[in-house]
Amino acid sequence: MSKPTSTSTRASAVQADVVGRLRAAGCVFAEDEAELLVAAARDPAELSALVERRVAGLPLEHVLGWVDFCGLRVAVDPGVFVPRRRTELLVRRAAALARPGATVLDLACGSGAIGLAVAALVEDVALYAVDIEPAAVECARRNLAPLGGRVYAGDLYRPLPPDLRGRVDVLVANVPYVPSEAVALLPPEARLHEPLVALDGGRDGLDVLRRVAAGAGDWLAPGGHLLLETSLEQAGIAVAVLDRAGLAPTVVTDDDLPATVVIGRR
Incomplete structure (x- = not known):
């Protein structure tokens, strides 16, 4: 038996x-x-x-409905960009620049993961976020609602309330920086299941970054900072873009992730 x-x-x-x-x-x-x-x-x-x-072939994060990002469980719906581990550098640098009570703006926010992670590291931030993708906006609202974060639907700065002008202490923007011709080389999980608008950065990958930099001065508070993720190869061009926009630029890298962040100070 x-x-x-x-x-x-x-x-x-x-x-x-x-x-x-x-x-x-x-x-x-x-x-x-x-x-x-x-x-x-x-x-x-x-x-x-x-x-x-x-x-x-669906991304694991879309199957599970969440991603582990900076030690947080962040909801990620199908069709929403999945935050990458390399973006933890952007979060760390933003948190280091944000004082308690700071006003933080997350442009092209996707799931809202960056703003959420910064708010977990800095007390009492006033959090604003924007994305053009309806699925991302809905997802970000769910993630940021417990923090009182306000999420707007639209293109970069356009949907923001006018009274936010000149008051943003830390502006984070993980905008697309893959050159258009390289999008086809991305892994199928990204290329087929994440929105193209979150991946395609134009001819040299920096089209959206230029738009963010051009408008940042109107929204940053004096002494405020803009933080942008790029590739190491694009950092030199990004520095020149920030300089032309009137922002004092610096570059930080983390070889372990690997990650590159360009920071501009108003």
């Missing part, structure tokens, strides 16, 4: 099956992803559905 299969044995078998399916689909971190998917599922049917979506 055979012994009944233990709960732990069944769980191990389920985990192994999920790992096998993910590996077959080309998921590099199959073991880690399997653990997250198993933990997220309430029953076998839901687990099967989650795994099927991941095997079909």
